[in-house]
Amino acid sequence: MHTAGQDTTALLALDWGTTALRGARLDAHGTVLEQRAFPRGILSVPAGGFTAAFEECFGDWARGSARACLISGMAGSKQGWIEAPYCACPSGFADVAARLRWISDPALTLPTAIVPGLCCELPCDLPQLASVPDVMRGEEVQIFGAMHLTGRNDGLFILPGTHSKWAWVQDGRVTAFQTFMTGEFFALLSQHSLLARTIDTTAAFDAQAFALGVARAGQGASLLHNAFGARTLSLMSRMAAGPLASFLSGLVIGDELRGHGRNASGDIALIGSDNLTRRYALAFESLGVTTRSMGGEATWAGLHALGQHLPDERSP
Amino acid sequence: MHTAGQDTTALLALDWGTTALRGARLDAHGTVLEQRAFPRGILSVPAGGFTAAFEECFGDWARGSARACLISGMAGSKQGWIEAPYCACPSGFADVAARLRWISDPALTLPTAIVPGLCCELPCDLPQLASVPDVMRGEEVQIFGAMHLTGRNDGLFILPGTHSKWAWVQDGRVTAFQTFMTGEFFALLSQHSLLARTIDTTAAFDAQAFALGVARAGQGASLLHNAFGARTLSLMSRMAAGPLASFLSGLVIGDELRGHGRNASGDIALIGSDNLTRRYALAFESLGVTTRSMGGEATWAGLHALGQHLPDERSP
Secondary structure (H helix, E strand, O other): OOOOOOOOEEEEEEEEOOOOEEEEEEEOOOOEEEEEEEOOOHHHOOOOOHHHHHHHHHHHHHOOOOOEEEEEOHHHOOOOOOOOOOEEOOEEHHHHHHOOEEOOOOOOOOOEEEOOOEEEEEEEEEOOEEEEEEEEOOHHHHHHHHHHHHOOOOEEEEEOOOOEEEEEEEOOEEEEEEEEOHHHHHHHHHHHOHHHHHOOOOOOOOHHHHHHHHHHHHOOOOHHHHHHHHHHHHHOOOOOHHHHHHHHHHHHHHHHHHHHHHHOOOOEEEEOOHHHHHHHHHHHHHOOOOEEEEOOHHHHHHHHHHHOOOOHHHOO | OOOHHHOOEEEEEEEEOOOOEEEEEEEOOOOEEEEEEEOOOHHHOOOOOHHHHHHHHHHHHHOOOOOEEEEEOHHHOOOOOOOOOOEEOOEEHHHHHHOOEEOOOOOOOOOEEEOOOEEEEEEEEEOOEEEEEEEEOOHHHHHHHHHHHHOOOOEEEEEOOOOEEEEEEEOOEEEEEEEEOHHHHHHHHHHHOHHHHHOOOOOOOOHHHHHHHHHHHHOOOOHHHHHHHHHHHHHOOOOOHHHHHHHHHHHHHHHHHHHHHHHOOOOEEEEOOHHHHHHHHHHHHHOOOOEEEEOOHHHHHHHHHHHOOOOHHHOO
16 A cells, blocks of 8 residues: 555556556656556446546545546546547547547536547448448547657557557558457357367467467458358367467457558568567568567557646646 | 048158258159248257157158158258268269268158258469368258259359358259358348447338449449448448448448459349348349359259159158
8 A cells, every 4th residue: 555655656557448447646756656446447347437446446546646636548438437529530649639628517627638549441442332430439548648658650550459450650640540349259259159169268378279360360261251261160170179270360360461461561660469469470470470479468558648748737 | 731541742851950940841843842940950959859840841741742851051060960971073963962961760751851062162372371161051952953943054052041052053063162251241241330320221122322332332442341341431420320320231232242242244133132132132133144043942943853752662
């Protein structure tokens, strides 16, 4: 436990997602002093219940020496605490910093703001559909954090996950991005489809079976067909239940890479869990594309960087 | 109710699938005299319980004038009544007719056989995976029935469904075929994914939204991305919940067509429910490919044709 006298906290940083709530106390240099995680994603919080949930999880921190609290993620969606309208691409650090949505609630002891997500329009070029929108909430902070940590302000940033994001960055601004439901498709196929009966998702990662799946996907057939191939390989006893999980993972991630992966030039930034960035790094390696990976620290680095640029009236 | 004196039944034809059991009494010309359907697919029948389930559903028919009973579908799988090993492609009517698996069970009053399915090896050309197997059970009978009904022994036969089958036929033999988990992906996405919240699968079919989905899929992006686009179009209030269901259906079916659809030459045979063949006909029409559709009658026609070629010792 910290006491007010020893407290060097400068910022409370929160990542409030759909299913999880994570928070960190950061000092003036962005160093993480303490972290907490709760299964209190926005889907578990009743309408009007966000202030109470915040107080319950982080109330003691909010009465410390932090001068503000910044929150990224789905807390800024329609179903969240307060809606923070998306910043349209191209958007960079300064655009997002200028559009923080401050929460007016007398019950809050600390200036608290939600970081807006990004939106973009991807050209579709059909008579009835000129473009299709894409959106992110939370990943923009990780991208800014990754830029901050690496000093790199250009290139392709990929954030694997339930909904994988590919973001193209130029001069520190996200010019466009694209979402793939890769993690969700894997979960649907391995838990709810015909494949669920013959796959062992608890088996250790099998790099060889994974690479085979990536190569198979790269041949261009639809995932609709390749997924059935995973079933028949099992049915014909040519692949066991353990490797099958890694093979399917390779098929799905390989399908994500099919569109852009082969054209991507080197040194892609991968941001996510070790388990996922490792798989994407392997998949890109098989295409001759280099990557470098970082984890959750990007979120805290991004929120810290935003905290450095708060308007004066929010400074204590 | 029929009586023995009036009974002109020549063959009992059954289609015993994973979730459904359908049967028909056919006369010597293949005319359907009566049909029955039960929610008694093989998954609902306990091991060792197939004879009893057959007796319960069709025992009265079996004591009539039919000279045999032929059963197609998953009843011939490992989890079915008795395993009928696949016929390897290329395989035609005569190959399948010669490999009927007769059931030896003294409790059966009628010679009863299971029709074997087909298997094929699709070249994969990877060092560790020279080919990937594909399988069908039941669709081969529909294909033979469609040949019988149309007099056509060459070309592409497509059977839309939970697991869509594309079968290439030459001189009356299936040379190769390919499965797509199209119906299952649509069900997973519309019932279990993020999209489930904003889609109305009970809405009437919207041909315009469907065509838009097909066109969108034809642009080549992965379904992993296009499915998220269905979500964002809804999120941004650019597409309502009803048309969204037809749009997603178009995205998924369009993805199935992406590989071969554009190279398919005219007059594809579509075999399936009206609801599905209509959608595939529209999708192919948008690619300038002509189709002709037929329904469940293909199953009975196929089993009737096999019944005409039973070995003499099975004739009463």
